[in-house]
Amino acid sequence: GAVVSQHPSWVICKSGTSVKIECRSLDFQATTMFWYRQFPKQSLMLMATSNEGSKATYEQGVEKDKFLINHASLTLSTLTVTSAHPEDSSFYICSARGPSGNEQFFGPGTRLTVL
Amino acid sequence: GENVEQHPSTLSVQEGDSAVIKCTYSDSASNYFPWYKQELGKRPQLIIDIRSNVGEKKDQRIAVTLNKTAKHFSLHITETQPEDSAVYFCAAIISGGKLIFGQGTELSVKP
Numbered sequence: 001g002a003v004v005s006q007h008p009s010w011v012i013c014k015s016g017t018s019v020k021i022e023c024r025s026l027d028f029q030a031t032t033m034f035w036y037r038q039f040p041k042q043s044l045m046l047m048a049t050s051n052e053g054s055k056a057t058y059e060q061g062v063e064k065d066k067f068l069i070n071h072a073s074l075t076l077s078t079l080t081v082t083s084a085h086p087e088d089s090s091f092y093i094c095s096a097r098g099p100s101g102n103e104q105f106f107g108p109g110t111r112l113t114v115l
Numbered sequence: 116g117e118n119v120e121q122h123p124s125t126l127s128v129q130e131g132d133s134a135v136i137k138c139t140y141s142d143s144a145s146n147y148f149p150w151y152k153q154e155l156g157k158r159p160q161l162i163i164d165i166r167s168n169v170g171e172k173k174d175q176r177i178a179v180t181l182n183k184t185a186k187h188f189s190l191h192i193t194e195t196q197p198e199d200s201a202v203y204f205c206a207a208i209i210s211g212g213k214l215i216f217g218q219g220t221e222l223s224v225k226p
Contacts, residue, residue, distance in 0.1 A: 108158045
């Protein structure tokens with residue numbers, strides 16, 4: 001149980017385009033999901049907390065107009081990177097808070113490359 | 116803001132030896148401390164966690180200790196094997212259920 005999927009697993013796009021990443025909890029309902037970004041050889045950095053039915057809360061330094069988060073259902077959160085630039089190239093990972101409240105279940109990640 | 120410090124950043128051991136990774140956290144309200152193993156290009160995999168009402172937890176070759184007074188927690192891997200080679204992250208939960216990660220430790224187990 002407690003499986004989280006992410007789609008796509010990788011994407012290559014041109015500078016200036018927008019990219020949408022989906023995060024789904026497959027066998028449980030997740031009122032709260034989290035989005036992380038991980039650059040090579042670095043740690044996971046929390047970008048934002050996605051709450052079902054309400055606006056996401058962003059960490060300091062993360063541009064909310066650039067990284068649009070939508071959590072329209074209890075099993076789906078989406079992250080849209082708008083007007084992507086090469087510096088946005090990274091590994092984006094989502095997680096969903098499990099029923100116990102503490103443990104987070106991670107998606108497999110999305111490798112974004114912006115040319 | 117809240118943070119988690121992790122040491123060392125790299126650790127090389129011989130197969131069969133023990134490995135210890137240490138972390139400190141700043142938020143005294145943190146009550147959940149997971150450890151993750153991450154292989155290149157993969158998602159973090161939970162290997163063990165500990166809650167603040169417990170001082171030590173063990174699962175086969177892996178153990179975690181927690182000192183709430185000092186705000187320290189450590190991962191101990193005994194009888195290391197080459198397949199233990201990966202990057203390990205500690206984390207602490209803070210307000211809002213958010214996880215803050217340490218900087219990571221690249222563990223290399225040499226056969």
